[in-house]
Amino acid sequence: MDTLDGLKTVVAVVETNSFTAASDRLGISKALVSKYVGEVENQLGIRLFNRTTRQLALTDSGRRYYEEAIILLEQFSAMVDNVTGEQTAPRGLLRISAPVTFGEMRLAPLLPKFIALYPDLTIELVLTNGAIDMLEEGIDVRLRIGGVDDSNMIARHLTNFPLVLSASPNYAKQHGLPTTPEQLGEHHCIIDSNFRIGKQWPFISPKGRAETINVQSGLAVNSPQAAREVAIADGGIAMTPNFIVADALADGRLLRVVPEYTTLEFGLFAIYPHRKYVAKKVRCFIDFVLDQFSK
Amino acid sequence: MDTLDGLKTVVAVVETNSFTAASDRLGISKALVSKYVGEVENQLGIRLFNRTTRQLALTDSGRRYYEEAIILLEQFSAMVDNVTGEQTAPRGLLRISAPVTFGEMRLAPLLPKFIALYPDLTIELVLTNGAIDMLEEGIDVRLRIGGVDDSNMIARHLTNFPLVLSASPNYAKQHGLPTTPEQLGEHHCIIDSNFRIGKQWPFISPKGRAETINVQSGLAVNSPQAAREVAIADGGIAMTPNFIVADALADGRLLRVVPEYTTLEFGLFAIYPHRKYVAKKVRCFIDFVLDQFSK
DNA sequence: ATTATTGTCAATGTAGTGTTGACAATGAGA
DNA sequence: TCTCATTGTCAACACTACATTGACAATAAT
Structure with missing residues (x-):
């Protein structure tokens, strides 16, 4: 041994x-x-x-x-x-945790680039929307929406993701689309239960006035990906992070709803242990995602 | 590996x-x-x-x-x-350095007792009168006469050894013995070249007056053990550490010379590296020799 | 009561170990 | 300048240890 x-x-x-x-x-x-x-x-x-x-x-x-x-x-x-x-590249196993949808859509596609930069590293990507005990699961760094209130951890802000509302053209044809958030009360809304806002959807008007709208919802799901698919399938108006629906908006499968109003922005953070020495592999990864998400 | x-x-x-x-x-x-x-x-x-x-x-x-x-x-x-x-005893190799004669006569006889106390230790005793590079030779602790002026080392005082003058009864019969240090100039004196005093032998009279006597010498040797053997063989008056000649004085092979006068005392020191953490085996050894030499 | 899981143990095929002896290169000594 | 001694490295080799696998007793979960 x-x-x-x-x-x-x-x-x-x-x-x-x-x-x-x-x-x-x-x-x-x-x-x-x-x-x-x-x-x-x-x-x-x-x-x-x-x-x-x-x-x-x-x-x-x-x-x-x-x-x-x-x-x-x-x-x-x-x-x-x-x-x-600087003579050698970081090596060994790097265990990264991230939320499922974000990990699938935004992080996973970036990893080949990271691996190309650091071929001696082995990446293990752990996607979960649940709570994580980084220590018990041996996670080196965790990307998450929102920081953490833990003095043993560093929360490094990477970027912000705005939430946007969207619905399918067919839904629009059948039900019309609201021109103000107040009208959302008359529509089917899809709740992403990962967010704590539930049915209290906050908005800021073009004039800067903040308001909270009680929406109706027959569906709540803890996956923004699923929320988007329901919206595409004419299921109603979904509030999701921008990047979730970017392609569907681009190709017309979804339409923006009340686009002049802004709602929440969520911060994306890298979480890692507060230590005197931060492993090179962790530092390299954080530098990489900082670079990637600041574009 | x-x-x-x-x-x-x-x-x-x-x-x-x-x-x-x-x-x-x-x-x-x-x-x-x-x-x-x-x-x-x-x-x-x-x-x-x-x-x-x-x-x-x-x-x-x-x-x-x-x-x-x-x-x-x-x-x-x-x-x-x-x-x-405190659950376990010190273990491993302990390398100790000491002056040759002191090591042979005073330290070596104590080591069985030390080994009995700590049977998991292996002792390597390196006897030399020469200079020692503790680092290069991998010495854990060194006993020596006199301290060291090295801020990287700790010099722990263990005891003092007085020097005494002695000659054989046969020498006394043939040449008489001096009753004051001044008379030493008329005698054959044996120089221990390990000491820096050479032929300038210092004394303190019973009344506390310090004086230095130039002695004659036809023999200098860098071994107090050899100096004692020369004295026993009627070769003259030797100045040696007390412990070198204790047994010969006790059994009559040597006689004290000008015993009312005192001369030098040499301090015995344990030398070990100055570090935040001192290995248990080194600490145990120092405690042991402190205990043994304070009796 | 049955099933699943844990930590431990022994058997086993496989891999690695550390020494030995030889060697090329270099410094010391004559 | 030549010879000898020594150093650090390399490969061969007999030997030892390795880490997995499968089985097991004990215990918790169903």
Whole structure:
């Protein structure tokens, strides 16, 4: 066993609270995780975990070991980065998390470019709209709508995405289209339940006056992609991020609704751990998405 | 190759400026030293050393690597010590340096007791009266007469050794013995060239008056042990540390000369690197010799 | 009560290990 | 200038360790 592999294995078990999950994270068999943890314990002459077949508890020594191990591993990575400087490209596995639709439509298409820039990196893209425990899942950097209120994390603002309203031409023919947000009350509206606004849709008039409209909705879905498909299928007026419907607006499958009014803008943030040393691979990725999204 | 073994190997090569000396220090073949250094360089993608068959030069990257590697290795050791706490005894190799005679007569006899206290330690005792480069020779702690004026080192005072004058009964019968230091000028004196005083022997009278006597000498030797043997063999009056001749004084082979007068006292110091973290094995040894020499 | 899952263990085919001896290159000494 | 000794590197090799796989006892979930 490599000494640092032993450290990493213990760290993974602590953070995932599971030998099995640790083996998944590390890409080794769970038998090897078990073996490595045992070897570290033997070398130190102490128990790091108390465990039965289905329970795992960290000992005090294990807690101390973990706290110092993560510092050591970080410093080892920092040393390698400092020593190699600009001479070498970032390498290893970079685990990125992003919201599903954004990841599919905006981030995934960019990744070949990123990989071309850094061929020694391996990317693992984890798309989810649910909550994420970055530590437990070993996520290096997470793109998300909105920042986080966590002092252990840095929230780096990348860009803003405006929300827009749209409906199909056929819906327009059948129901007409509202000329002011107030008229939305008489229309079928499609709710994206990922957003907290629900049925209270906020607007700013061309004159700058803010107002909130209660809309009717027979459909709520936690996927902007699905919301767009419903709108295209004459299902009503959808409020989605601009980029979701950009192509459908361009080719006429959807029409803008009350385009002179603006509604919300959501900020896109990169979230990563607040540490003295930020791994080169993380820094390179953040620089890349900053560059890509600032165009 | 274990990652930390790679670090240690590079550190040993830097500190000894030699693959061969590094292999001696580490107890592995020089081929393996060469292989490990090569593996570290491959993993980093940089050169640490520029080398021909007979020349070795550290690159800038190598210098940075070395500086960070020693910190990492120290912190790893500190982590192990901190995590295991008092649960485990110190282990590994402890390299101690001491002056030859002192080492033979006073330190070596104590080491079985130390080893009995800490059976997981391996001791390497390096006896020399010459200058020592602790870094190059990988010495953990050095006992020496007198401190050092080096801000990178700690000089921990252990005890004082007084110098005493002695001669054999047969010499006394043949030449008489001086009753004051002034009379030493008429006697054969044996010079220990380890001391800087040479032929200018300093004394303090019973009344506290300091004086320096020019003595005659037909013999100088850089071994207090040899000086004592010459004195026992009727060769003259020797000035040696008390402990050198304690047994011969006790059993009558040597007689004290001008015992009412005092001369120099030399301080015995433990010298070890000034670091935030002092290895447990070094701390245990220093505590041990403090305890042994304060009796 | 049954099923699924966890962490551990031993068997196993496979890969890597570290030493040895040889070598080219170079510095020291005569 | 020639010879010898030493250094760092390389490849061969017998040996050892490796990490996975499958099985298992124990336990939680259904």
